[in-house]
Amino acid sequence: MPDESTPASGIPGESGPNAPRRRARGRRRKTRSTRRKALLITAWTAAGIVVLGGTGVGYLYFKLNGNIKSVDINQALGTDRPLDVDNGSEDILVLGSDTRSGGNKKLGGGTDDGSARSDTAMIVHVYEGHKKASVVSIPRDTLVERPACTDTKGVTHDAASGVMFNSAYSTGGAACAVKTVESMTDIRMDHYIEVDFTGFQKLIDELGGVPITTTKDIKDSDSHLNLKAGTHTLSGKQALGLVRTRHGVGDGSDLGRIQLQQAFIKALVNQVKDVGVLTSPKKLWNLADTATQAVTTDSDLGSVKELASFAGGLKSIGSSKMHMVTMPVQYDPADPNRVIVQKAKAQLVWDALKNDETIPAAATKGTATGDAKGVVSSAP
Template sequence: MSAESTPEHDIPHPGDPRGTGPRRRRPRARRRKALLVAAWSAAGIVVLGGTGAGVLYFKLNGNLTSVDINRVLGTDRPGKADNGSENILVLGSDTRSGGNEELGGGTDDGTARSDTAMIVHVHQGHRKASVVSIPRDTLVDRPACTDTDGGRHPAADEVMFNSAYATGGAACAVKTVESVSGLRMDHYLEVDFSGFRTLVDDLGGVDVTTTEDIEDPDSHLDLPAGTHTLDGKEALGLVRTRHGVGDGSDLGRIQLQQAFVRALADRVEDIGLLGNPKKLYDIADTATKTVTTDSDLGSVNSLMSFASGLKGIGASNMNMVTMPVRYDPADANRVLVAQDKARRVWDALKDDRPIPRSVTEGTAAGGAGDVVATS
């Protein structure tokens, strides 16, 4: 069994264990596009709905899976914002059940972990958004929580962030994020790796340029420096790898994921997705099978309405950062929340203000920001 197989001992190897060496300043956040899965689904529904394709509409509706997080969490949570903004927790899960067994990582018993976590804050007016990635290896105090099956899970101190999802699924992940940030998550979106791979294949692959060789047997990835058109399996390897890039931490992997999102957005634009109803339907069909949502988004109508409200948000008004962290001086394989700077992030989102650029200066970054270059 590889180190990737054990939820609480998934160990990266930062090049600067104690966090005392020279810091590599994080590149200035570039403009990016997010919520592609929801947008694809809604766009497919809009186009098909215009043709009166009712049967296809009901098929897409039947694809969706939802969880009633509001019922499980009850009222003991942050209040809703009163300024017109919304927060969405977006998770990528790495279960090895179903179609994911041969993708590497995950757990052998079919349970899942949150391999990718982002808080998407949609600002008032829904014209711009801020996205905060949460490193999975961050040590946090996990609150007591109840899962969607009614199982109760006690609180735990100084455990990896992704243990919340592994312990109690979506509801416990939301509870933990709300505890860490003090922000209410208005919606929840989850995509699994098997669906991600199929989405990339449906698009005909995605072009990326690597500035150095990337080789990681754990992620089944072997890319020499240069330009590549990645199929779904290779793209999945890229967004999951960390041992072959930067300091070997999850922070480097987050930087690769953000670079791939840019390349993915370019691909969607290049193929003229909205002008190809057949391809658009194939992608919407895959996307609705792939995502799990909160119950408020658990129908095609709801998802379409939600995504339509985001149509004004494009690459030019999207800002992505990583939650400010520092390497744990007691454990080279973990990171700690840089509390003062993180609080400035959460305060900005709570007040619906842009995230200050200074909050990421001098924090752990991962050293993989320039490994993948996109247009």
């Protein structure tokens, strides 16, 4: 299973164009309506909605359309952003929101103060041709320079130095999270997709669970997870516990949790491909209804039609064609509970994505990992 130690050949197929994507003011990518791709199950299930639209039950289409929440990130961030030439690739910021309000209070713990955190953050880079992808996880505990940003309500937030990455989302929501990622990487995020606790758990249950194999016992009272070594079909509650656990396995850091998340995502993609939802209209409807309620997207994806078109890429990108790494970091000498970016190595990652090329093995060699590699894999 490809991970931080996977060499450059870890992504099947040829790498993208050798020429870098040069950025120039005034040059934006061409219309992306025919090439929107995603690696999220929540987005993928929406693809089946086009089937419903063709059955004569159009009211279902409009019901699902009303489920989707969207935010106008382009309006909030304006023109002061990285610009890309059109080379066929796409970059998507995916966040798992750790909100403490509403239905997520019980799942997330803490108080019902309405606060929200980006518990999980990944940059998904879909290569030209949409046959493979790289996924770069950003540790939430990374100390970063957060730029000044304006949220979708028009409120401006000051820049901050040496703050945790997930403070961007809790400070200014989706727009500030995107602004921070673009500032770190100099890569324009073409899309934004957010999934919350409640939606994630319901979606796994609608799928009938996700089969995984663990090589060690995992027990974490904080995330309410207790798994013996062996093969399991995780319920939504168990899956949520797995992707949130920090103390059940590895060194107890966010880096170990990221390794579990990456392994679970691959198992989830495999399960989606095997479940055959298009053969059951009822299962399709339930999944589509849950998926469209679970996500918040950028305004370009804020309709069933656009989300379904965007989601079609999963048919071509299986788990074997997903190269998953963690942004190169090292433990902060001043605080072992925080990490700092290894800038030279991280630049190798960002340059590879900007040039639509394979992330080189040198980018992640010798970086902090979390010691949870190989603990979870897809069930045989």
